[in-house]
Amino acid sequence: MMGWEAPKIGLRKGPWTPQEDKLLTEYVNMHGEGRWSSVARSSGLNRSGKSCRLRWVNYLRPGLKRGQITPQEEGIIIELHALWGNKWSTIARYLPGRTDNEIKNYWRTHYNKKEKSTLKQQKRKAEILKLKQQQQQEKPDRDEGEDGKVNSEAVEITNHQSEGKQQMVFMYPSSEDQCLAMMSQEPANAASWIDQYLVDEGLWSGLWNLDDDHHQPGNCCNKIAMQSQADTAYNNSFGGDASNVYYGGYIF
DNA sequence: AATTCCTACAACCGCCTTTTA
């Protein structure tokens, strides 16, 4: 099957000029969105239809918010990402004026930061554990220790790991019952289940590391439950009706 | 003051799905 369209020689790429933006805006205002290939042909723009669509959706479309993601928006992103993973366009439907590209960029910037610090922590723990294991092998008869001191740190690390596991189990209930219990919180409390646990660095890492799996059917929640949770998240932040946004597109 | 690092953003690419002829 073909892609978007056959690449044409001499098609412009790279940053858009103000003139190109003007041409595209005028054309879309006159003819409406869609039929991007004909936009590219008819407007006189020497761009691919795909490029025109992207420029319009991510930059020129009226009602787009510019500037930093607000804490409210951040909360929504976190919650919805926990539900849906990297479904940026779906998440973007709950953030009026924000594009999937913007949310994706925001997430990646912050995700990478968290991932790096988490990796450092894990590496350090692994090093300590390895060191202790080496010490054990070198002095096996001292395992229980004359004073039990030798293994204390290793035990501590194990305990931390165990805690981490419990936390992650909590964050990502494997059964539907657990999930439904989570979903049935009072809206007032639902400043939400996730907010209470994100402060701890370890929980962040647990969240980030599992993001690709948890939204799979059977792993957690059915689609309706997830929709409901997303609506709650939206209502908490905007006091609006998320279903309008979800089904009707953007509210400006 | 110069260099490096980090963040935010714009844009492209490849793949998949949907629509159309």
Add this chain to the structure above:
DNA sequence: ATAAAAGGCGGTTGTAGGAAT
């Protein structure tokens, strides 16, 4: 029913600008 075209999405890359060293 089928293939091509169009539309959409997520991943990735390049770069400008500010902060830190």
